[in-house]
Amino acid sequence: MSEISFRTKIYIGENSLDRLTRIKAERIFIVTDPFIEQSGMVAEVTNRLDHMDNEYHIFSDIVPDPPIETVAAGVKAIQDFNPSVMIAIGGGSAIDAAKAMKDFSLKLSPQQREMKFIAIPTTSGTGTEVTKFSVITDEANHVKHPLVADGLLPDEAILDPTLVKSVPQAVTADTGMDVLTHAIEAYVSTKANDFSDAFAEKAVRLIFDFLPRCYKDGNDVEAREKVHHASCLAGMAFNMVGLGINHSIAHVCGAQFHIPHGRMNALLLTQVIEFNAELRGFTSGGYSAAAMKYAQLSKIIGAAPATTNTRLGVNSLLHHINQLKRELHMPVTLRTCGITKEQLLAASEAICEAALNDGCTATNPRIPTGKDIESIIEKII
Structure with a gap:
């Protein structure tokens, strides 16, 4: 016997980012990379969160093939901010890192409240927005560690095609x-x-x-x-x-x-x-x-x-x-x-x-x- 289930709710099409305007009075932890932040793309998220009585913290230290140290820094930032919602915007590295941060923060801090997890991919490749997989890198030993757990599945995924138009x-x-x-x-x-x-x-x-x-x-x-x-x-x-x-x-x-x-x-x-x-x-x-x-x-x-x-x-x-x-x-x-x-x-x-x-x-x-x-x-x- 096999079980098939689809936990992640998916929003598709142009303007699907507007789903974020429904988030109100939440503490939101945003995971992204420096390019997404500096290019103004992260503003596509924050602009939809402003004026809704939301508070948010942006963690933008993500690098390609996120190392364990970056995940650890993210866990510390989550513990300090105590969010109720996590939003990951970026390529596979940002979303994979966010998955690991969320998972480890909940395991290491029993008092950490459960977070709704929203994944917003800005590249079309990993499919990580709908999977229970995350890949984290051990740079010292040149090894990638695939993590697999149902808890890594995002609650929602937003596939807005306007976010991938600028991909080289x-x-x-x-x-x-x-x-x-x-x-x-x-x-x-x-x-x-x-x-x-x-x-x-x-x-x-x-x-x-x-x-x-x-x-x-x-x-x-x-x-x-x-x-x-x-x-x-x-x-x-x-x-x-x-x-x-x-x-x-x-x-x-x-x-x-x-x-x-x-x-x-x-x-x-x-x-x-x-x-x-x-x-x-x-x-x-x-x-x-x-x-x-x-x-x-x-x-x-x-x-x-x-x-x-x-x-x-x-x-x-x-x-x-x-x-x-x-x-x-x-x-x-x-x-x-x-x-x-x-x-x-x-x-x-x-x-x-x-x-x-x-x-x-x-x-x-x-x-x-x-x-x-x-x-x-x-x-x-």
Whole structure:
């Protein structure tokens, strides 16, 4: 028996930020990053809170891949302010950090009152506004720690497409490929079901249809909105059923080599699909379940006709992913990200061990060995 529930209330469309005008007489802790604060984007939140008898405190010390020390500072600020509402506005780092701050503050201070948690993403990538996951970085040991708990789920998410219009091209590409990876990994997860498949399929279609448009024209509000929705849909999918080794490896390599998470996922994606599909190991017994689902995705996005067999379907999906990466001018090797073969070899053993122990590995459709992880990474050097 499986349980499926959707705790987060989602507000979508232009002007969805106006939902904040309903908040009255609350103490509000706002988590964001320096750019969001200095660009005036945080004012889109505070302007809607002013004149409603609200008090708020802005914590804007968030940096990419938030370290444990930042979370600890946020917990201290929460304890001092004692808020009744938390609002996180920013990319995945801001929302993930806010999740960890909220969780730890409640655990460390029994007297801390429960906070309503509202997540407002300003990038379209992580889907963290609807997931029970948070990723925090241990900088000293170059390790990312995924936290998983139902208490990390935001109560509300606001998907206002006007907030993502100014996202730079490179970030649009990185985060968009993160969405695609979320959806594909959820689709072939060992826990996948009809509900997660529906979310994942729609997310994949939206990414192929609208991500190139976002990349070419950031002011294309329709495309921005569709990719924003795709990010949320993919988040809902993997929140139900988990991810796979694409993320396991990306967590480790991203922390080790300081490569943006979505970019690292994109580097690995086709290699992981080839590993999971096991086309070279095809026998008369049939293709793997993962291979057949990859082939199904190629039909869903119109990359292959319905009559295409499994092998051709998987190869067609791989071709269209590579084509999408070219359109987005994504790097295709670690070398183009400034990582040498010597650096990779020096860290290889630690990367393989950490990837195997990562929580995402448990739902990968094919059980990997350390050698398998090593082989996948070597193919992108």
